[in-house]
Amino acid sequence: xxxxxxxxxxxxxxxxxxxxxxxxxxxxxxxxxxxxxxxxxxxxxxxxxxxxxxxxxxxxxxxxxxxxxxxxxxxxxxxxxxxxxxxxxxxxxxxxxxxxxxxxxxxxxxxxxxxxxxxxxxxxxxxxxxxxxxxxxxxxxxxxxxxxxxxxxxxxxxxxxxxxxxxxxxxxxxxxxxxxxxxxxxxxxxxxxxxxxxxxxxxxxxxxxxxxxxxxxxxxxxxx
Numbered sequence: 001x002x003x004x005x006x007x008x009x010x011x012x013x014x015x016x017x018x019x020x021x022x023x024x025x026x027x028x029x030x031x032x033x034x035x036x037x038x039x040x041x042x043x044x045x046x047x048x049x050x051x052x053x054x055x056x057x058x059x060x061x062x063x064x065x066x067x068x069x070x071x072x073x074x075x076x077x078x079x080x081x082x083x084x085x086x087x088x089x090x091x092x093x094x095x096x097x098x099x100x101x102x103x104x105x106x107x108x109x110x111x112x113x114x115x116x117x118x119x120x121x122x123x124x125x126x127x128x129x130x131x132x133x134x135x136x137x138x139x140x141x142x143x144x145x146x147x148x149x150x151x152x153x154x155x156x157x158x159x160x161x162x163x164x165x166x167x168x169x170x171x172x173x174x175x176x177x178x179x180x181x182x183x184x185x186x187x188x189x190x191x192x193x194x195x196x197x198x199x200x201x202x203x204x205x206x207x208x209x210x211x212x213x214x215x216x217x218x219x220x221x222x223x224x
Contacts, residue, residue, distance in 0.1 A: 002117055006030040006050040007037040020106040034063040045136050047117050053080035061090055068095035075116040131223050134159050148200055153180040158197050161221040170218040194219060
């Protein structure tokens with residue numbers, strides 16, 4: 001069953017969609033504020049996020065920007081009663097995947113949700129490393145089918161490198177993108193954790209097969 005997180009402060013819409021989406025095998029969890037939405041994303045994995053623009057605490061566009069920075073592979077649909085085309089343009093510019101104007105037909109929303117989840121699923125499958133696979137629900141990484149014995153920090157950093165395959169990931173980005181290290185970790189602590197990961201996957205730092213050091217910047221996953 002697909003899991004969708006919705007940030008919406010209208011209880012009537014919430015009640016309607018929870019029942020309707022359930023008929024199509026979509027489990028909907030709704031929260032009324034951006035802060036609660038960000039908390040839920042830290043606790044559970046979702047297949048898609050629905051964000052209303054007119055929200056308390058912060059604008060839905062700001063929430064969309066934050067979510068895309070932290071969870072770039074989570075598809076987002078913006079829904080709003082606003083009619084200003086600049087909002088629609090801004091939503092796409094900051095990473096929203098789709099945009100539906102209220103009022104909308106629930107069946108149309110179901111079709112958009114299903115299409116986006118299917119599209120992202122294909123992208124994820126094509127990007128999957130044959131050497132390593134990530135189970136984000138169980139927070140486990142497998143090497144050629146065998147689970148790796150990783151600490152929380154090791155899992156988060158290695159999963160990030162796998163996700164950014166072929167890209168140089170700076171130490172600052174690593175620190176800001178992992179819950180175990182966010183904001184307060186030194187470059188040295190990240191280097192130590194990378195060293196532990198290399199040991200567990202039998203990767204020689206002098207002749208790396210998987211994780212390459214980029215001097216003065218950070219690391220890059222180079223495996224197949």
